[in-house]
Amino acid sequence: MSENAGKTYDVIAEKLNKSFGANHVLRDFTLSVEKGQTFVIVGPSGSGKSVFLKHLVGLITPDSGEVVVLSKKINELPPEELLALRRRIGMVFQSSALLNSLTVEENVGLGLTEHGLIGQEEVLKIVNEKLALVEMSGKNQLLPEELSGGMRKRVAVARTLALGPDMILFDEPTVGLDPLLSSNVDELILGLKKNVKCTNIVVTHDLITAFRVADRIGMFHDGKIVAIGAPEEFRRSQDKSVQEFIARNRDWRI
Amino acid sequence: MNMDDLPNSFLVFVGTKVLDGCNEAGAMLILLVQCVREAPQAMRRKHRLIIQMKRVGPDSLFIAGALALFIGMVLALHSGYSLRQFDFEEALAPIVALSMVKEMAPVITALLLSGRIGAAIAAEIGTMQVNEEIDALHTLGISPVRYLAIPRLIGCVAMLPLLTIYAGIVGMYGGALVAATYFDISYTVYFQRAFDSMEMKDVMEGLLKALLFGAIIAIVACHRGFSTRGGAEGVGRAITTCVVTSFIAIIICDYFVTRFMM
Ligand SMILES: Nc1ncnc2c1ncn2[C@@H]1O[C@H](COP(=O)(O)OP(=O)(O)O)[C@@H](O)[C@H]1O
Ligand SMILES: [Mg+2]
Numbered sequence: 319m320s321e322n323a324g325k326t327y328d329v330i331a332e333k334l335n336k337s338f339g340a341n342h343v344l345r346d347f348t349l350s351v352e353k354g355q356t357f358v359i360v361g362p363s364g365s366g367k368s369v370f371l372k373h374l375v376g377l378i379t380p381d382s383g384e385v386v387v388l389s390k391k392i393n394e395l396p397p398e399e400l401l402a403l404r405r406r407i408g409m410v411f412q413s414s415a416l417l418n419s420l421t422v423e424e425n426v427g428l429g430l431t432e433h434g435l436i437g438q439e440e441v442l443k444i445v446n447e448k449l450a451l452v453e454m455s456g457k458n459q460l461l462p463e464e465l466s467g468g469m470r471k472r473v474a475v476a477r478t479l480a481l482g483p484d485m486i487l488f489d490e491p492t493v494g495l496d497p498l499l500s501s502n503v504d505e506l507i508l509g510l511k512k513n514v515k516c517t518n519i520v521v522t523h524d525l526i527t528a529f530r531v532a533d534r535i536g537m538f539h540d541g542k543i544v545a546i547g548a549p550e551e552f553r554r555s556q557d558k559s560v561q562e563f564i565a566r567n568r569d570w571r572i
Numbered sequence: 573m574n575m576d577d578l579p580n581s582f583l584v585f586v587g588t589k590v591l592d593g594c595n596e597a598g599a600m601l602i603l604l605v606q607c608v609r610e611a612p613q614a615m616r617r618k619h620r621l622i623i624q625m626k627r628v629g630p631d632s633l634f635i636a637g638a639l640a641l642f643i644g645m646v647l648a649l650h651s652g653y654s655l656r657q658f659d660f661e662e663a664l665a666p667i668v669a670l671s672m673v674k675e676m677a678p679v680i681t682a683l684l685l686s687g688r689i690g691a692a693i694a695a696e697i698g699t700m701q702v703n704e705e706i707d708a709l710h711t712l713g714i715s716p717v718r719y720l721a722i723p724r725l726i727g728c729v730a731m732l733p734l735l736t737i738y739a740g741i742v743g744m745y746g747g748a749l750v751a752a753t754y755f756d757i758s759y760t761v762y763f764q765r766a767f768d769s770m771e772m773k774d775v776m777e778g779l780l781k782a783l784l785f786g787a788i789i790a791i792v793a794c795h796r797g798f799s800t801r802g803g804a805e806g807v808g809r810a811i812t813t814c815v816v817t818s819f820i821a822i823i824i825c826d827y828f829v830t831r832f833m834m
Pocket of ligand 2: 364412
């Protein structure tokens with residue numbers, strides 16, 4: 319079912335609707351993301367981008383519609399299978415969401431240790447490997463509170479990489495970071511595209527990140543994707559909300 | 573507002589509260605069932621259980637002991653002076669011992685721990701919830717119930733009975749101090765009478781209560797933690813409601829166990 323004219327889709331969202339009380343956040347939201355692609359969703363804050371991402375890992379269930387992730391209907395999975403599917407999807411939260419009581423090393427190794435499939439030595443090897451990948455080698459014993467925002471983001475990325483995910487979801491990866499650190503995070507995502515080759519979905523209202531890392535960009539407006547295309551196409555889109563959004567965010571991060 | 577509406581809105585108020593309460597109780601029961609079902613997997617991580625047990629047990633020894641000692645002393649003072657009026661001081665030891673073992677030790681230990689441990693658990697899990705750490709656990713394929721709730725539940729359920737025994741003994745000793753000082757009852761006589769009057773059933777009642785209270789404290793705290801919303805303020809609210817809810821639940825449960833064991 320995830321085959322369509324020879325393409326494989328890692329995410330297929332069909333007519334998702336989600337309301338919180340009177341707040342109708344997703345309205346017939348439809349989107350497909352191809353395997354191996356880096357798809358960026360841009361849109362103003364508070365429009366429901368995080369809500370959509372949470373649908374992809376089953377943290378939120380839609381009121382109606384269907385989500386197929388890595389060929390599985392996520393809302394119909396029994397609990398154990400849901401846990402198994404989630405291990406294949408990495409999510410980097412807006413706040414990084416590192417466990418504050420654990421060291422960097424324990425945070426990155428958490429998934430591996432918990433699933434208990436490999437021994438401690440092997441866990442440590444993978445942890446060090448992933449920390450090196452995000453340029454955080456040697457920071458193993460630090461606590462999250464001792465790290466800067468950008469470093470926390472890196473550790474959060476390492477934590478999702480440790481499980482060898484097929485897809486990584488980034489929620490506002492550059493929000494709250496200064497321009498230099500933001501470029502750093504962009505580089506990090508570009509590095510992942512080159513070295514890890516998994517599907518990436520990046521949600522952001524930062525156009526610079528969007529244009530730098532995206533294979534395709536989608537404009538989130540009024541509860542759905544209203545325009546979609548490769549970065550250059552997207553920039554030239556005639557859609558009013560796209561033009562408005564670009565105009566409003568043009569001066570960011572110079 | 574129309575006068576006719578008054579009783580109506582009052583009914584609505586009460587009704588809503590009762591329904592909310594039922595909802596909460598239901599959610600907690602579900603959490604408890606989930607904990608029991610996933611317990612075997614969680615038991616494999618011994619060190620996590622030990623950390624939680626240590627936090628509930630040894631770390632509470634001093635304060636639980638101090639509390640029990642003075643409760644025992646107060647009990648002995650009160651009953652001692654009343655009994656003296658009837659020249660019936662030999663009943664002092666059984667009264668203090670029985671009320672300590674069956675009632676005071678489990679209840680005060682539980683109330684103390686719901687303030688000490690329950691509030692801490694609610695704060696801890698609540699903070700994790702508002703920081704998206706719980707969501708992060710989900711996305712790592714880790715069940716927060718297995719990772720967070722079960723070790724805490726086991727910690728409370730395992731340690732509360734032990735703490736209760738300890739508090740019971742310290743409380744009786746407090747009674748003995750007062751008995752010896754003010755009522756001329758020697759330690760030997762006091763403890764002899766105390767243990768003569770006590771049956772296995774009384775001890776079991778105290779321990780059963782401790783077990784149930786332990787489960788109440790942990791489940792209420794974990795549930796409040798997991799349902800925390802709204803930043804630091806939300807965490808504050810979670811702690812308050814956690815302590816209030818477990819106090820009420822402990823006292824109500826205490827009544828029914830006592831009634832049932834009569
Ligand atoms: N769990 C929730 N309960 C109620 N409302 C929510 C919840 N999560 C998000 N919302 C609401 O949904 C809307 C979209 O939020 P969000 O997805 O976080 O926006 P953003 O695009 O900035 O990520 C907001 O109005 C927010 O208040
Ligand atoms: Mg967001």
